[in-house]
Amino acid sequence: MEANAQMEQHSEAIVTFDNVVKRFGDFTAVEKAHFEIGRGEFLAIMGSSGCGKTTTLRMLAGLEDPTEGAIYLDGEKVNGKATWDRDTPMVWQSLALFPFLTVQENVEFALKMRGVGKEERRQRAEKWLEKMQITEFANRNINQLSGGQKQRVALARALVTEPKILLLDEPLSALDAHLKVRMQAVLSNLQKDLGITFVYVTHSMSEAFSMADRVVIMSRGQIEQIGTPEEIYREPYNRFVAEFLGSANIFDGVVQGPAGADGWQVAYEGGETILPKSELPDGRQGQKVTFIVSAENMQLSLPDSGQPGIEASVAGEEFIGGTAMVFLETAGGQELKVQKSHDELSLLNLHAGSKVVVHWESGSCHVLPGENK
Amino acid sequence: MTKRPTLFSLILSMPLLLWQLLFFLFPLLFLVAISFWTVRNFQMQPDLNFGNWERVLTRGVFWDAYFRTMILATAAAAITSIIAFPASYAISFKMSEKAKRWMIFILIIPFFTSYLVRVYSLQVFLSDAGIVNAAFGYLGLGPFPMLNNAFGIIVGMITLTLPLVILLQTFSLNFVNRDLIEAAHNLRCGRLRTVFAVIVPSAKVGLVIAALFAFILSFGDFVSPLYLGGGNPPTLSIMITDFTKSGQQWPRAAVVAIMMIITLLTAAFAAITYAYKERGR
Numbered sequence: 001m002e003a004n005a006q007m008e009q010h011s012e013a014i015v016t017f018d019n020v021v022k023r024f025g026d027f028t029a030v031e032k033a034h035f036e037i038g039r040g041e042f043l044a045i046m047g048s049s050g051c052g053k054t055t056t057l058r059m060l061a062g063l064e065d066p067t068e069g070a071i072y073l074d075g076e077k078v079n080g081k082a083t084w085d086r087d088t089p090m091v092w093q094s095l096a097l098f099p100f101l102t103v104q105e106n107v108e109f110a111l112k113m114r115g116v117g118k119e120e121r122r123q124r125a126e127k128w129l130e131k132m133q134i135t136e137f138a139n140r141n142i143n144q145l146s147g148g149q150k151q152r153v154a155l156a157r158a159l160v161t162e163p164k165i166l167l168l169d170e171p172l173s174a175l176d177a178h179l180k181v182r183m184q185a186v187l188s189n190l191q192k193d194l195g196i197t198f199v200y201v202t203h204s205m206s207e208a209f210s211m212a213d214r215v216v217i218m219s220r221g222q223i224e225q226i227g228t229p230e231e232i233y234r235e236p237y238n239r240f241v242a243e244f245l246g247s248a249n250i251f252d253g254v255v256q257g258p259a260g261a262d263g264w265q266v267a268y269e270g271g272e273t274i275l276p277k278s279e280l281p282d283g284r285q286g287q288k289v290t291f292i293v294s295a296e297n298m299q300l301s302l303p304d305s306g307q308p309g310i311e312a313s314v315a316g317e318e319f320i321g322g323t324a325m326v327f328l329e330t331a332g333g334q335e336l337k338v339q340k341s342h343d344e345l346s347l348l349n350l351h352a353g354s355k356v357v358v359h360w361e362s363g364s365c366h367v368l369p370g371e372n373k
Numbered sequence: 374m375t376k377r378p379t380l381f382s383l384i385l386s387m388p389l390l391l392w393q394l395l396f397f398l399f400p401l402l403f404l405v406a407i408s409f410w411t412v413r414n415f416q417m418q419p420d421l422n423f424g425n426w427e428r429v430l431t432r433g434v435f436w437d438a439y440f441r442t443m444i445l446a447t448a449a450a451a452i453t454s455i456i457a458f459p460a461s462y463a464i465s466f467k468m469s470e471k472a473k474r475w476m477i478f479i480l481i482i483p484f485f486t487s488y489l490v491r492v493y494s495l496q497v498f499l500s501d502a503g504i505v506n507a508a509f510g511y512l513g514l515g516p517f518p519m520l521n522n523a524f525g526i527i528v529g530m531i532t533l534t535l536p537l538v539i540l541l542q543t544f545s546l547n548f549v550n551r552d553l554i555e556a557a558h559n560l561r562c563g564r565l566r567t568v569f570a571v572i573v574p575s576a577k578v579g580l581v582i583a584a585l586f587a588f589i590l591s592f593g594d595f596v597s598p599l600y601l602g603g604g605n606p607p608t609l610s611i612m613i614t615d616f617t618k619s620g621q622q623w624p625r626a627a628v629v630a631i632m633m634i635i636t637l638l639t640a641a642f643a644a645i646t647y648a649y650k651e652r653g654r
Contacts, residue, residue: 063555084561096556100574102652110560113570141651157560 013072014039014165014197015060020069022055029055031221032069039164042191042198044212046205048244052221053201054169060199061167062086074164084113089158090167093174095150097142097157104129104138107156114161128156148179155190165197172207184211205245209233217241224370238370239290248292249336250368255280255287263362266291269332271310274362280372290371295325295339297364300348301357309359312336314350326350328358401634408627415621425624429632435612439632442608445523446592449530453538454584456531461542462568465549477543483536492529492600499525499601521603529597534587541586545579546572581648588644589637609633 013036022030030052037043045053058064059071062083070077078086089110098106107125116124129135132152137145145153151171158166168187172180188211191198202208208215209229217224217232217240224244225237236242242250253268255275263274264283280289301307312328315335319325324345328336336358350356378386411420429435464476483491498504499519509515519525549572557571558564573580595610604611609629616626 061559063559083555083558084563088559090556090559092552092556094550094552096550096552098553098556098571098574100577100652105652109557109562113561113566143651161561 012039013037014041014074015199016070016072017056018070018072020056020059020066020071022052022059022064023067028221030059030066033223034069035216035223035226037165037197037199038213040195040197042188042200042211042213043216044200044202044208044214045216045218046202046208047218048203050220051218053203053216053218056218057090057167057169057199057201061088061090063090087161087163088165088167089161089163090169091154091158091171093170095154095171097150097153099142101142102138103134103140103142103145103153106142106153107160109157110161124160125156128160132156147175148183151175151183152186155187159190159194163196165199166191168198168200170202173202173204180207187211217244219244235366236292236368238368241370242292242368247296247337247339248294249298250290250292253289253291255283255285255289257285264289270330270334273360273365275365275367276363279365279367288372289367291365291367293360293364293366295337296323297360298336298338299359299361300326300338300340300344300350301359302348303355303357305357307357307359309357310336312356312358314352314354314356316352317345317350328356404627404630408624408631410624412621412624417621417623422624425628429625429628435629438607438609438612439636441606442592442610443636445526445530445598445608446588446594449527449534449591450584450588452527453531453534453587454542454580457535457538457542457583458580461539461546462572464539464543465546473543477540480536480540480543488533489596489600491532492596495525495529495532495601496520499528520601523602525601525603526597526608529601530587530591530594533594533597534590537590538583538587541579541583542576545576545583548579549575578648581644585641585644588640592637592640593633 015037017033017035020030020033021028033052033056045056047053055064059066060073062078062081062085066079070079072078073086073088098109101109104122104125107128108121111121111124126135126138129138132155134149134152134156137149137153142150142153154171172183175183184207187198187200191211200208200212212229214226214228215232216226219240225232225241227235232241233245236245236248239250242248251268251273253266253273256265256267256272259265259274262277264277264280266273266275266289275283275289275291277283279291280287283289299309301309303311310330312330315327315329317324317326320339323339323341326338326340326345328338330336338358348354348356406419407417408425409421409423410417411422411424412418464473468476496503500506501516501518501520503519505519506516509517519528553571553575554567557567562570593610594608595614598604598608598611602608607615609632613626613629616622616629
């Protein structure tokens, strides 16, 4: 809800991708990207390597030119405009700090290129060094800094010109887990403080979901879904997104007929369930339907409880903080995931090979709209 | 950071060590010893005679040759580096991997032919009746004296060092992190400015060492000063042959040679120190 409210605040778009296509020879890196980025929004572009996320960012930075379509930046069409004529500073995955300059000289670089005078340069750089808490390293050589310190220098260098938008290309991927979480907080707070737009490319769901107002999920050059983290998590658009998020069980079923006033009876391999009508408003008998049930909405019972559901056997278990993910296999060979608290699991006393019955409330089914067109 | 060499690494470096001892250090010590010997009746006799050093170092003709050689070699190294850079830049940044390989191959070809042969052919180009002046003649210009002067010497030295300098520069430019160039562009640094603000400083070590090689090869060069410069006034290498020819003055030739070695060691040390100097604390 909060994310939606934020979206309305920055209803005006700072960036528009209008059916942008990028090809390298025969290879299509980005296919018909069509979306807007709001003013002051934190947008994450997520996908596995080679999905076109970095190419999308590089087109926005002016490091690649679109093959087709148009990109608008602050209302102006920027196709063909060189990166040095745009105001789209970027933070590189390698950080790309200049090793032959000191920390302070790195931060001053963009100002020097704009012909800002020496004294003003120094003052503005110092302000950003202070903001990023690296004042004490001003005269250091880049190679003597730690990963986190370099990260802060890269941010200061990109932000010193006070741009309206900052582009980040997997800037945290080289850091260890602990530092990564700390830098996420730094980035998140920085974006809120400055109120500028961040476009953040990552392959990590936890980074994207913890920081971004909206997330774009890409796969093989296509945008699969755009939405707030909550929307994407609750209502993945298609099988790819559901599988990418990794915490949902996907079922392929066929509508058998109405079940009461507001449900559909649906059969799938290994069982039957009721889908709420709200999920499938214009369903009909015989229609194929793909739906998901998220791992934490799945219930487990022992076979002797008499509870109807899918029979499955335990294949393994994985700890995720205070909960565990139980991996199950049905007689038909389908793999299922169930997330439960340790307390609940200890009551069931499960071990590998245990037989269980899996069931869920009909309201926790979500139909994948992208698979049921 | 100091590491103790292991036995294995010592054994591996033995051939190099032996070679350097036999063919560099011993001859060098011998050279130093000779510089104190005395020549009587065209015969060298072991001695501890400081007269050779005094005679050479107090004479204006030595210092004239020294500074002349220094200026020629410095100019040749600077001009070669400047001429080489656009070519190295083009090879490293603008060519496909396949074209790069061909260019490196082509740059090695000049080393197949003797430097002496190339210098002789330059005489044909540069003489008053040569090809270049003939071309100027058609335009109603010249002839320009291009042989038996500093111009000729520098052309020869550039011919000697240019392919090597381009190769060394190209290799060092290949190692420039491409992200740095994009980052500079992204921070509003235009193409030409990026060359000087980012590419040159990034490749500094390689560029300085390439120039150092050009300086070392030019400083000790004997062929160009003799065949393209006419040998008079002499450079240091020509002075060495002059001393040995006139009156078997090997000890004085040794003094000149030692002065050259000291100069090159100083230049190499200064250049490498400069190349590896880092900014900031």
